[in-house]
Amino acid sequence: METRRWAVCLVLTATLSAAVAVALAQAVGGPAPGSARVIEAQEFHVRDAAGNVRARLGLAPDGPILTLWNADGRPQVQLYVDAGGPHLVMSSVLTDANAPEWERYSSAEARLDMGENGPVLSLSDSKGKPRARLSVMKDEPRLELTGKRGGVTLHMGSSGPVAIMSNTAGYPRAVLHLSPDGPYLGVSNASGKPRATLQVGKDRASLKLSDATGKPRATLQVGKDGVSLKLSDPNGHVVWSAPR
Numbered sequence: 740m741e742t743r744r745w746a747v748c749l750v751l752t753a754t755l756s757a758a759v760a761v762a763l764a765q766a767v768g769g770p771a772p773g774s775a776r777v778i779e780a781q782e783f784h785v786r787d788a789a790g791n792v793r794a795r796l797g798l799a800p801d802g803p804i805l806t807l808w809n810a811d812g813r814p815q816v817q818l819y820v821d822a823g824g825p826h827l828v829m830s831s832v833l834t835d836a837n838a839p840e841w842e843r844y845s846s847a848e849a850r851l852d853m854g855e856n857g858p859v860l861s862l863s864d865s866k867g868k869p870r871a872r873l874s875v876m877k878d879e880p881r882l883e884l885t886g887k888r889g890g891v892t893l894h895m896g897s898s899g900p901v902a903i904m905s906n907t908a909g910y911p912r913a914v915l916h917l918s919p920d921g922p923y924l925g926v927s928n929a930s931g932k933p934r935a936t937l938q939v940g941k942d943r944a945s946l947k948l949s950d951a952t953g954k955p956r957a958t959l960q961v962g963k964d965g966v967s968l969k970l971s972d973p974n975g976h977v978v979w980s981a982p983r
Contacts, residue, residue: 827851831865 910931943962
């Protein structure tokens with residue numbers, strides 16, 4: 740009886756020793772092959788030596804969010820996912836320290852968004868004003884540049900490349916389009932009304948001049964049959980033409 744009791748004790752001791760050895764091995768050398776560790780929480784903070792939060796992984800109202808702070812306590816990088824898709828924001832400007840984290844970046848200097856129609860890269864100046872925007876929407880690239888005296892838009896449309904130059908009010912002043920039928924150049928006034936267009940097609944070239952309201956008043960055309968010129972009144976009626 741005594742012998743059996745000692746045997747049971749030895750077995751229990753050996754089993755406990757083996758369990759402790761495995762636990763120590765996992766603590767020092769990592770988890771054993773085939774095992775997995777899962778840490779669950781609603782929010783994680785990473786602090787520096789001074790106790791300041793430098794990284795945070797948590798949840799915003801619309802989804803998960805990762806925020807990184809610099810040494811001055813300003814959030815510099817934000818990666819989050821909402822109903823519209825993933826977003827990456829990099830900024831050196833903090834607009835409202837009291838606003839929720841996901842609303843602090845109206846002055847973002849760099850932003851990458853992935854939406855339903857494609858990716859969008861936006862760059863802003865130090866005051867948060869958008870200056871450059873590169874996007875691929877429905878497989879068509881588009882570049883928008885904005886400066887103090889106007890902007891330029893370049894994009895690939897369904898009928899060919901288009902370049903648009905606009906004034907500070909956003910009205911297009913010059914449009915250059917290359918379509919399958921040929922090149923087109925349009926020039927407008929400060930209000931966006933067309934004043935002159937030049938178009939070259941397969942068999943003809945035409946120049947059209949319009950008044951301040953955008954109504955065509957003179958059309959010069961060169962085609963297979965020769966040269967023609969038409970002058971019109973404000974109502975669009977031809978008042979003179981050549982050949983007659």
